[in-house]
Amino acid sequence: MQQDIVTGRSKIDNTFIMHVVYPSYNKWDTLQPLFKKHGYAMIMPSTKVMYIDGQAIEDLSKDQFYAIQAHEIAHHILKHKGHYTADQEREADVAGIAILQHLQYNLASKALEDRAIQSYGRTNLSLKPQQLALLKAYTSSI
Numbered sequence: 447m448q449q450d451i452v453t454g455r456s457k458i459d460n461t462f463i464m465h466v467v468y469p470s471y472n473k474w475d476t477l478q479p480l481f482k483k484h485g486y487a488m489i490m491p492s493t494k495v496m497y498i499d500g501q502a503i504e505d506l507s508k509d510q511f512y513a514i515q516a517h518e519i520a521h522h523i524l525k526h527k528g529h530y531t532a533d534q535e536r537e538a539d540v541a542g543i544a545i546l547q548h549l550q551y552n553l554a555s556k557a558l559e560d561r562a563i564q565s566y567g568r569t570n571l572s573l574k575p576q577q578l579a580l581l582k583a584y585t586s587s588i
């Protein structure tokens with residue numbers, strides 16, 4: 447039988463909690479529209495708790511799964527809250543790539559970079575100085 451929720455910690459940063467949820471989960475009806483809007487995963491604002499669509503990630507590789515986690519962690523590190531703008535989504539990809547590179551998750555980093563290049567173009571993958579400072583403070587702590 448399929449489980450309704452599987453909870454664990456992110457291997458990228460074990461201070462982040464991951465809830466992988468399935469349609470039999472009792473809060474699925476609340477979460478599903480959010481997955482439709484945000485994609486495979488989302489992190490609750492100002493927390494280190496992320497929800498991941500268990501069905502959507504079934505066919506992903508381990509590295510693609512790490513890429514998703516890094517993107518969500520990056521939203522937290524960059525202090526994004528609530529409804530993300532297109533710019534914030536791009537920034538979470540860019541910071542996620544840097545986090546994965548820092549930890550030498552090379553295939554995952556490449557997977558996220560490929561996605562970001564496809565979505566935003568190779569020349570648009572930069573961060574503002576303030577964001578670079580947040581990112582640097584974070585990567586030096588992990």
Ligand SMILES: [Zn+2]
Nearest residue numbers: 517530535538
């Ligand atoms: Zn995002």
